[in-house]
Amino acid sequence: MFLIPYICSKNENYTRFYIFLNQGKFFININLDEIDDFCNDNEIYYDKKNILEDYCYLQISNKTNLKQFYSYTENSSAECWRTFLYFENNILDINSTNPEFIQSILTNILTLL
Numbered sequence: 315m316f317l318i319p320y321i322c323s324k325n326e327n328y329t330r331f332y333i334f335l336n337q338g339k340f341f342i343n344i345n346l347d348e349i350d351d352f353c354n355d356n357e358i359y360y361d362k363k364n365i366l367e368d369y370c371y372l373q374i375s376n377k378t379n380l381k382q383f384y385s386y387t388e389n390s391s392a393e394c395w396r397t398f399l400y401f402e403n404n405i406l407d408i409n410s411t412n413p414e415f416i417q418s419i420l421t422n423i424l425t426l427l
Contacts (some may be wrong), residue, residue, distance in 0.1 A: 315369070317334075317342040317349060317352070317369075318341060318370065319334035319374050320333050320368055321373075321374045321405060328399050328401045331340040332394055332395045332396070332407070333415060334394070335394065335395075340395045349370055353364065357382065358378050359375040359377040360373055366422055380395060383395055
């Protein structure tokens with residue numbers, strides 16, 4: 315199963331996503347029964363958990379201290395938060411080129427909101 319921890323904020327022009335990725339480009343591969351332990355060990359708190367097919371989406375709580383984690387621009391070789399902007403079916407990765415792997419994931423998250 316792939317773990318997709320995310321934070322989402324909307325305004326009238328776009329939706330901003332923060333996705334927790336391994337090396338800034340890979341989903342975290344984890345067994346379903348290990349997700350809560352992973353979150354506890356890393357002090358990641360979530361408000362909502364949704365499982366769709368082989369993906370577990372975690373809507374991250376504001377109790378999670380994001381300053382404890384790397385951002386993609388700080389360290390892209392570790393687990394880190396990466397920012398994506400979503401404009402009406404178009405995605406802009408503000409850190410580099412448009413990664414095609416994320417399109418369907420962001421679309422799924424939008425349906426969960």
